[in-house]
Each structure stands twice: as structure tokens, then as C-alpha cells.
Amino acid sequence: MELFVAQIITGLANASSLFLVACGLSLIFGVTRIVNFAHGSLYMLGAYLGYTFMQVLPGALGFWSSILLAGVSVGVIGILVEMLVLRPVYKAPELFQLVATFGVILVIQDIALIVFGPEDLLGPRAPGLRGVFRVMGEPVPKYDIILLVITPIVALALWYLITQTRVGVLVRAATQDREMVSALGVNQAWLFTGVFGLGSALAGLGGALQLPKGGADLLMDFHILAPVFVVVVIGGMGSLPGAYLAAVIISVLNVFAVTYLPQSTLVLMFVVMIVVLTIRPYGLFGREEVAGEHGQVGEPERPIKPASPRVQLLTSVFILLLAMMPIYSASFSLVFTTDVLIFCLFAASLHFLLGLGGLVSFGHAAYYGGGAYVAALLVTHANTPMELAFLLAPLGAGIAALVIGWVCLRLTGVYFAMLTLAFAQLLWSLVFQWGEVTGGDDGIVNIWPSEWLKPTIVYYYLTLLFCVGGILLLRHIAHSPFGYALRAARDSKRQAESTGIDTRKIQLLAFGFAGFMGGLAGALFVFSKGSVFPNELEIARSFDALIVVFLGGVKTLAGGVAGGVFFKGIEDILLKFEYWRLVMGLLIIFVVVLAPEGIVGSLRKGAERLNLIKSKDM
Amino acid sequence: MNGVLKTERLTKTFGGLIAVDDVSLELQKGELLALIGPNGAGKSTCFNMLMGQLKATSGKVYLADEEITDLSPRQVWRKGVGRTFQITATYSSMTVIENVQMALLSHFGDILRFLPRAHLLHREEALKLLDLVGMADQADRHCAVLAYGDLKRIELAIALAHSPMLLLMDEPTAGMSPKERVDLMELTAKIVRDQGVSVLFTEHDMDVVFAHSHRIMVLNRGKLIAEGDAGEIRNNPLVQEVYLGGGTLFTSEVESHA
Numbered sequence: 111m112e113l114f115v116a117q118i119i120t121g122l123a124n125a126s127s128l129f130l131v132a133c134g135l136s137l138i139f140g141v142t143r144i145v146n147f148a149h150g151s152l153y154m155l156g157a158y159l160g161y162t163f164m165q166v167l168p169g170a171l172g173f174w175s176s177i178l179l180a181g182v183s184v185g186v187i188g189i190l191v192e193m194l195v196l197r198p199v200y201k202a203p204e205l206f207q208l209v210a211t212f213g214v215i216l217v218i219q220d221i222a223l224i225v226f227g228p229e230d231l232l233g234p235r236a237p238g239l240r241g242v243f244r245v246m247g248e249p250v251p252k253y254d255i256i257l258l259v260i261t262p263i264v265a266l267a268l269w270y271l272i273t274q275t276r277v278g279v280l281v282r283a284a285t286q287d288r289e290m291v292s293a294l295g296v297n298q299a300w301l302f303t304g305v306f307g308l309g310s311a312l313a314g315l316g317g318a319l320q321l322p323k324g325g326a327d328l329l330m331d332f333h334i335l336a337p338v339f340v341v342v343v344i345g346g347m348g349s350l351p352g353a354y355l356a357a358v359i360i361s362v363l364n365v366f367a368v369t370y371l372p373q374s375t376l377v378l379m380f381v382v383m384i385v386v387l388t389i390r391p392y393g394l395f396g397r398e399e400v401a402g403e404h405g406q407v408g409e410p411e412r413p414i415k416p417a418s419p420r421v422q423l424l425t426s427v428f429i430l431l432l433a434m435m436p437i438y439s440a441s442f443s444l445v446f447t448t449d450v451l452i453f454c455l456f457a458a459s460l461h462f463l464l465g466l467g468g469l470v471s472f473g474h475a476a477y478y479g480g481g482a483y484v485a486a487l488l489v490t491h492a493n494t495p496m497e498l499a500f501l502l503a504p505l506g507a508g509i510a511a512l513v514i515g516w517v518c519l520r521l522t523g524v525y526f527a528m529l530t531l532a533f534a535q536l537l538w539s540l541v542f543q544w545g546e547v548t549g550g551d552d553g554i555v556n557i558w559p560s561e562w563l564k565p566t567i568v569y570y571y572l573t574l575l576f577c578v579g580g581i582l583l584l585r586h587i588a589h590s591p592f593g594y595a596l597r598a599a600r601d602s603k604r605q606a607e608s609t610g611i612d613t614r615k616i617q618l619l620a621f622g623f624a625g626f627m628g629g630l631a632g633a634l635f636v637f638s639k640g641s642v643f644p645n646e647l648e649i650a651r652s653f654d655a656l657i658v659v660f661l662g663g664v665k666t667l668a669g670g671v672a673g674g675v676f677f678k679g680i681e682d683i684l685l686k687f688e689y690w691r692l693v694m695g696l697l698i699i700f701v702v703v704l705a706p707e708g709i710v711g712s713l714r715k716g717a718e719r720l721n722l723i724k725s726k727d728m
Numbered sequence: 729m730n731g732v733l734k735t736e737r738l739t740k741t742f743g744g745l746i747a748v749d750d751v752s753l754e755l756q757k758g759e760l761l762a763l764i765g766p767n768g769a770g771k772s773t774c775f776n777m778l779m780g781q782l783k784a785t786s787g788k789v790y791l792a793d794e795e796i797t798d799l800s801p802r803q804v805w806r807k808g809v810g811r812t813f814q815i816t817a818t819y820s821s822m823t824v825i826e827n828v829q830m831a832l833l834s835h836f837g838d839i840l841r842f843l844p845r846a847h848l849l850h851r852e853e854a855l856k857l858l859d860l861v862g863m864a865d866q867a868d869r870h871c872a873v874l875a876y877g878d879l880k881r882i883e884l885a886i887a888l889a890h891s892p893m894l895l896l897m898d899e900p901t902a903g904m905s906p907k908e909r910v911d912l913m914e915l916t917a918k919i920v921r922d923q924g925v926s927v928l929f930t931e932h933d934m935d936v937v938f939a940h941s942h943r944i945m946v947l948n949r950g951k952l953i954a955e956g957d958a959g960e961i962r963n964n965p966l967v968q969e970v971y972l973g974g975g976t977l978f979t980s981e982v983e984s985h986a
């Protein structure tokens with residue numbers, strides 16, 4: 111009983127940063143509709159800045175001022191980010207802003223590396239709060255008690271701000287009806303900026319507050335992201351009490367899990383999330399999100415046509431060039447091209463889902479990494495011949511996609527996206543923590559192809575065959591009745607359902623098919639590298655695919671492939687530099703700001719403006 | 729009996745609001761029945777319950793003597809009901825003809841085919857339907873660039889794709905010019921005559937209603953308050969009060985919906 115109480119206190123204390131970061135994210139989303147993936151980065155900056163201030167400012171007063179200062183500074187950084195990066199892209203197609211926030215993640219990662227160095231920083235203890243209190247005989251760190259008190263105070267202050275002040279009224283109005291706010295004569299741009307700043311400050315505060323418990327390191331941006339999304343989803347997007355309750359549930363359960371079931375800590379929160387969402391699809395305090403059919407921002411998507419003879423010819427020439435590559439190029443460029451091809455197939459499979467189906471999956475790495483792990487596990491544990499494992503891998507990924515899709519498709523929009531992300535993280539944590547089977551962090555090694563496929567050239571042709579074949583198949587299906595039905599379900603679910611089209615079934619099949627193709631890419635990957643590690647399943651990998659699809663152009667069939675080539679090509683050049691993330695991040699932000707239609711879409715528009723190609727029907 | 733559609737005490741409440749209150753109506757084969765009423769009377773809510781977009785709070789719906797009360801829109805469509813929406817629902821990324829082809833693909837059970845090229849299938853039938861509604865010359869235009877009235881006509885073509893026995897049209901002429909309205913209603917009357925379809929439609933333009941419907945039912949605050957032919961409705965004091973109260977009997981309210 112005593113231990114129990116002590117653990118609950120620890121859990122509540124741990125909930126405090128999580129809550130601060132989560133409600134910042136929730137607030138930003140509620141008002142601006144931007145899913146700020148860079149929120150973890152702001153949290154990380156809060157920790158580093160807090161640490162830096164604490165080195166300068168002495169004593170207890172210095173400690174607490176540092177935390178406040180960190181919050182304020184990160185708030186200012188958030189305001190800068192909003193004004194420089196997000197403002198130009200509010201008008202861009204929905205979710206395109208995401209890509210800009212990916213860019214911000216990369217930039218902040220390298221800036222943190224440059225400014226604060228690569229070493230993990232051990233957080234300073236809070237002056238005067240070093241010891242423990244005895245609670246029913248059990249030791250509880252004094253700092254935990256303080257956190258326990260601080261969080262509800264911050265929560266109450268926020269609650270007061272939002273429910274009792276004029277600013278709060280505007281924020282709430284904006285959460286519900288953005289047009290109304292501008293009708294009230296409020297400058298929407300500054301409201302957005304202000305809210306973004308406030309949300310960022312909360313993240314910074316969260317980062318600084320946890321310093322005595324966790325310190326600061328360069329991985330904390332991604333590490334906080336998954337729990338924060340889980341908290342926001344469980345609590346219900348935009349709900350403060352929901353975020354608090356969810357943060358408490360997750361943190362307390364986590365403390366118990368560490369004691370009683372240490373293997374389950376990472377997996378546990380996803381299990382909780384799935385349970386909650388099964389009972390309450392929109393989270394504990396969330397309200398149903400009515401997905402607007404006419405909410406599509408930007409230019410409506412154009413009709414698709416099968417490739418013209420000219421394009422077909424060009425494609426054939428291109429494929430021929432690829433096929434003859436072993437003749438005119440060195441073996442290392444074959445290896446590189448193999449990588450690019452695999453990545454393009456992965457991106458194309460996501461594009462199929464996102465572009466045609468309008469289904470924004472944040473967790474597509476689940477199927478790519480999943481396929482790779484299925485193959486690797488089959489080879490390692492069941493001595494499966496490589497050829498068979500290679501074929502079973504996409505099947506396994508496809509089945510996983512069907513199961514995950516079945517759960518996620520009950521929701522729409524951002525909830526759907528968050529849930530897919532959470533499932534990908536669930537797989538990642540399973541692989542990470544189930545070391546006996548998956549090798550955990552050490553991955554699975556020695557997964558080579560059969561003898562006859564081993565030579566670089568032969569494997570290159572295998573990859574070429576499956577990737578080009580796969581991409582052409584995806585394209586072909588886009589033009590089939592099924593592909594049309596998928597677009598119909600995206601354009602107008604109402605009309606599709608009233609003309610007998612089972613939109614949910616169509617979307618589920620598409621999800622499974624995209625998972626299958628992602629798994630195929632994963633299988634090609636694992637046998638080309640000979641090993642697989644959990645990072646093939648992690649958020650960053652899903653983001654890679656998302657960036658590529660958005661940058662290439664969601665609304666153009668070639669978008670996935672074009673983005674894939676562009677991204678891999680640039681990455682190959684940039685990786686030679688020490689601060690490649692910084693350059694890459696800036697580049698992404700530039701493309702987002704300058705070419706909001708994606709690369710292919712913007713090229714096409716440019717060509718139309720110059721009358722190089724005929725614009726149809728505008 | 730040859731009733732195509734029958735509702736029994738159909739009711740829908742939203743929280744405390746009774747949007748549709750105890751509505752029983754019957755539609756004969758080949759009949760063109762207008763359901764009119766001021767804004768918020770419950771007309772669209774009625775339609776949504778008939779087609780299955782909304783679940784009725786209580787009451788029953790029969791299609792040719794078969795109960796369809798709790799069926800999904802998909803199932804109701806399969807039984808031979810087509811509908812158009814007050815706020816048009818078309819596939820904005822497709823061409824005009826592809827919008828109609830979609831419905832035909834569904835009707836002919838082609839949706840789960842992965843190999844053929846969709847835009848080549850059922851093109852002839854789709855063209856015929858477009859011709860019927862006067863959109864054939866715009867068949868290959870991008871749907872997203874069309875005028876609202878054109879979208880309404882595409883919706884009609886879509887709704888006719890599976891040769892329904894019952895057509896539900898929610899404000900079919902909204903956003904059209906007076907001439908287009910007359911054309912569309914004459915077309916509807918022709919479809920009723922030629923194909924034996926029964927039509928239930930709502931409309932705010934009283935000229936259209938009086939000129940083209942066989943029978944009129946008036947809904948106010950969810951309740952049916954009158955029923956009869958054009959002359960009877962025009963002279964019904966209850967109806968006059970409802971409409972003159974709002975002052976809108978003979979003027980069009982349509983623009984408020986576009």
C-alpha cells in the first residue's frame with residue numbers, strides 16, 4: 111500500500127512535463143489545425159536552454175527563473191517559427207504544413223548539436239529540493255512533490271486563461287469556427303501566432319521542468335513525440351482536462367509497469383490508447399470531428415489520365431537506361447540505385463494511400479519495417495529459405511495493414527493519422543523491447559539473399575523488377591475501377607455511399623494493398639543490407655516517406671516517385687556534410703514555401719504558365 | 729396497392745429539437761410529389777431518413793411494401809432508390825462523365841476490378857445519361873470548374889444511373905436560372921412519364937412547384953400541415969399563414985442555399 115501511494119506520486123510527477131507538452135500541442139492544433147511535429151524539438155530546446163540558464167543563474171531563485179526563462183525563450187522561438195515558416199503555407203493544401211514542421215525538426219536538431227554539443231547533459235538538482243520526503247514511510251523525491259503541485263497550478267492558470275478571459279474566448283471560438291473569428295474582426299494571423307507561441311512556451315516549460323529528472327539530450331525530441339501524441343489522442347484533441355487525465359493515466363501506469371512488467375513499458379501506453387479509442391473513438395473528452403467535404407484547401411485535384419504515348423515512351427527509355435546501368439556504371443552506384451528504387455517503391459505505396467485515398471497515414475514505416483522484420487524473423491527463427499521469406503514478407507505486412515487499417519478507419523482526419531502513427535510506434539516498441547526474439551536494439555543481422563541472388567548485379571535486377579513492377583502496378587490500379595472508387599470515397603463519401611460504394615471496404619483494401627507494397631520494399635531492403643534494426647520502424651522513417659510524398663506532390667500521380675528520387679539524391683550529397691540535417695531542413699522549408707503544390711505540381715503549373723504544355727479546362 | 733414509397737409516423741429528434749414529427753406519407757407509382765415548407769421545416773432530414781443517411785428516431789419506411797427503415801444508403805440504393813443532395817455531392821477530381829461512370833461501375837458490380845481502365849467502361853451508357861440531362865457536350869470537362877446548376881444536373885444523371893424506381897431530389901433547381909429550372913422540371917416530368925419513375929422532391933420556387941408537381945405536401949416545423957394539388961395548397965389558409973408569416977410564398981428562397 112505504501113509503495114503503491116509512492117508510485118502514484120511518482121507517476122503524477124512524471125505526468126507534469128508530458129501534460130505541458132501535450133496541451134501545447136493540443137492548443138496549437140485546436141486553433142491552427144496544424145499538427146506540429148516540431149513540438150518535441152521545442153521541448154528539447156526548453157531542456158537545453160533551461161540547463162544553460164541554470165549554469166549562469168545561481169541558487170533556488172536562479173533555478174526557477176531559468177525554467178521560466180526557458181519557457182519564454184522557447185515561446186519566442188515558436189513565434190519566429192510560426193511567422194517565418196508556417197505563415198506562408200497556411201493556404202497550402204491541408205496537412206502540407208506538416209512537411210514544414212519536419213523541416214523545422216531537422217534544423218533544430220543540428221542547431222542543438224552545434225550550440226550544445228553531442229554529449230548528454232545531466233540535469234542539475236533543484237536547489238533545496240535534493241532529498242526525499244517520507245510518504246507513509248516510502249521515500250519520495252522532494253522535487254516530485256513540487257511537480258505534483260505545479261502541474262495543477264499551470265493547468266488551472268491555462269483553464270482560467272481559456273475560459274475566463276477575452277483571449278480565451280477568441281481561442282475557443284477559433285477552435286470551433288475559424289470563419290467566425292475573422293468575422294468578429296479579430297486579426298487571425300496574430301491569433302495564430304500568439305497561440306503558437308503559447309503552445310511552444312508550454313513545450314519549453316515542460317522541457318526545462320523535467321531537467322532534474324531527465325537531463326537533456328539530442329534524442330529527446332523524438333522520444334517525447336510518441337507519448338505526447340498518445341496523450342493528446344487519448345485525452346481528445348483540444349481538450350485540456352483530457353490531456354491532463356491522459357498524461358496522468360499514462361505516467362502512473364508507466365511507473366507501475368517499470369516495477370512489475372519492465373518489458374512492457376513502451377508497449378503499454380499504446381495498448382491503453384487502443385483500448386480507450388475502441389470505447390471512445392474521439393478520446394476521453396474529444397468531440398467527433400466532422401470531416402468537411404468541401405474543406406479541401408487549394409486548387410481542386412485534376413482528373414487523371416493514363417500516360418500519353420509520349421510519356422510512355424519516356425518512361426520506357428528511362429527504365430531501359432536503368433536496366434542497362436550495370437553496363438555503364440560502377441558497382442557502388444548500382445548499390446545506390448538499388449537504395450533509391452526501394453525507397454521510391456516505399457514512397458509510391460504511401461502516395462497511393464495518401465494521394466488517391468486521401469488517407470494520411472503517419473505510420474507507414476510500420477509496413478516497410480514490418481516487411482523487413484517478417485523476412486528477417488522467418489530466416490532467423492524458422493530457417494525459411496530466402497525466396498519464401500521474401501514473398502511472405504509483403505504478405506505479413508499486408509495483413510498487419512489490414513488489421514491496423516480496420517481499427518484506424520473508424521476514425522477520420524487527424525485522429526486517423528495519429529492512430530496510424532501510434533500503431534507504428536507500437537510495432538517499434540514491440541521490436542525494441544522483445545529482445546529475445548527481435549534482437550532489440552541490436553537488430554537482426556546476417557540476412558543475406560540466396561547464393562544466386564547475391565551478386566550486386568543480380569540483386570540490382572531483382573530490385574529493378576519488383577520496384578518498377580510494383581510502381582507500375584500501383585499506377586495501373588489508380589486507373590482501374592478500384593482506384594477510381596478510392597478517389598470517389600475521398601472526394602465525396604456521401605455520394606459514393608449513396609450509389610452503393612462501400613467506402614470503408616475500399617479504403618481498407620487500399621490500406622492493405624499499400625501495406626503490402628511497403629512490405630515488399632522492406633523485404634528488398636533487408637536482403638540488400640543483410641540486416642535490419644528497429645529504426646526502420648521508427649517515426650523518422652515514416653516521416654521520410656511523408657516528406658517525399660508531399661514534396662513530390664500529393665495531387666500528381668508521379669509525386670511519390672519524383673519525390674523519392676529527389677530526396678534520396680539530395681540526401682546522398684548532403685550526408686557527406688557534418689550538418690546535413692540543417693541543410694536538408696532548410697531545403698525542405700524552402701520547397702514548402704516556394705512550391706506548395708509539390709515539385710511535380712509546381713513544375714506543371716510553371717510549364718503551363720509559360721505555355722509549354724496546354725492547361726486543360728481552366 | 730401500387731404505392732412506391734410509404735412512411736409511417738416517421739420521426740427524428742436532434743436532442744430536444746423535433747426535426748421531423750410523425751410524418752406519414754405515400755407516393756404512388758409514376759407520381760411527382762413535392763414536399764415543401766419553409767427553411768428548417770425538416771425536408772432534408774426526411775430525405776436523409778428515407779435514404780438511410782440518418783437513422784429515424786421512430787417510425788417506418790416502406791419501399792414497394794418492403795420495409796427499408798434501418799437500411800444503409802448503399803442498401804437502399806440497391807433496392808432502386810436514387811437521390812440528389814441539397815448541397816451537391818460530386819467527385820471533384822473527376823471529369824463529368826467519370827462522375828456518372830462511377831455510379832455505373834457500382835451498378836454493374838465493377839468496383840472491385842483491378843485490371844481494366846475505368847474511364848473506358850460504360851462510357852456509352854454514361855453519355856446517354858448525360859445527354860438526357862443536357863450535359864453531354866461537357867462530358868470531358870473537369871467537374872470542379874462547373875457552375876452549380878451544372879453540378880445539379882450531373883447529380884441527376886448519377887442518380888438515374890441504376891434506373892431507380894424512386895428518385896429523391898432535394899432542391900434540384902437551386903442555383904439555376906429560371907429557364908434552366910423549367911427545363912429541368914420538364915425533363916423530370918418526362919423521365920417520370922417515360923420510365924415510370926416516382927419522384928419526391930423539395931423545392932423553394934413555388935412557380936416550379938405549382939407548375940410541375942402532381943401533388944404537394946407541406947411540412948412546417950417537422951409536421952405535415954397540408955396536402956393537395958396546386959389549387960388546394962394555394963388556397964389553404966394554414967399554408968398561407970405559414971408562408972405569409974415568413975412572407976415568402978411566391979418568391980424564391982433558393983439563393984439562401986447556394
Ligand SMILES: Nc1ncnc2c1ncn2[C@@H]1O[C@H](COP(=O)(O)OP(=O)(O)OP(=O)(O)O)[C@@H](O)[C@H]1O
Binds near residue numbers: 745
Ligand atoms: N445533424 C443535425 N443536428 C442537429 N440539428 C439538425 C441536424 N440536421 C438538421 N437539424 C435541424 O433540423 C431542422 C430541420 O432541418 P432540415 O435541414 O431538414 O430542414 P429543411 O426543411 O431541409 O430546410 P431547408 O429548406 O433550409 O433546406 C432544422 O432546425 C435543423 O437545424
Ligand SMILES: [Mg+2]
Binds near residue numbers: 773898
Ligand atoms: Mg433542406
